[in-house]
Amino acid sequence: DTGVSQNPRHKITKRGQNVTFRCDPISEHNRLYWYRQTLGQGPEFLTYFQNEAQLEKSRLLSDRFSAERPKGSFSTLEIQRTEQGDSAMYLCASSLLDRVNEKLFFGSGTQLSVL
């Protein structure tokens, strides 16, 4: 069990550029989540995958955001035409158990700074 891995750890980009983050969940976990966290706030839900299917998206996930999980393994989160308001920590989490007993395992996050 190597844990949830996220890359890169830090990303600095200029406004208007596109960025892509990667998440590698714990290998046997079929559920994968993306959350976003700004300073002093709790994480906010972005989207959820069960295997390769994206089953739920938050209204926070505007048209500029897209997430994929090909083959139900790793996941990518892409932000197009970044804005300064996108600056945040992007957290990925995975789990295996059913909803009631579910413990989420979080990665260390990708810190995005948009200049």
Next chain:
Amino acid sequence: KQEVTQIPAALSVPEGENLVLNCSFTDSAIYNLQWFRQDPGKGLTSLLLIQSSQREQTSGRLNASLDKSSGRSTLYIAASQPGDSATYLCAVGIYGNNRLAFGKGNQVVVIP
């Protein structure tokens, strides 16, 4: 919309004192409640999970209680240590979807 509130936002205690962290939520229709720990610049580590049908969970020096009807949970950390310094986040699993609603956290400093 589920609102989760954590009080106090920040606190400092001398080493050895017991910590009591409070979490309240507005909608009692929850799957479960979890307490997480977050160190600066890092991800979250799950500490305790309480199912909606349970009243409390314990792990070592940590004990978490849940009163679903009143929308409250308390995390109790016995005999605090400097290594307990971190932000503690409460999150509830919401019926009807797959998301967790988080509070803003309790930032704890344990003074040696």
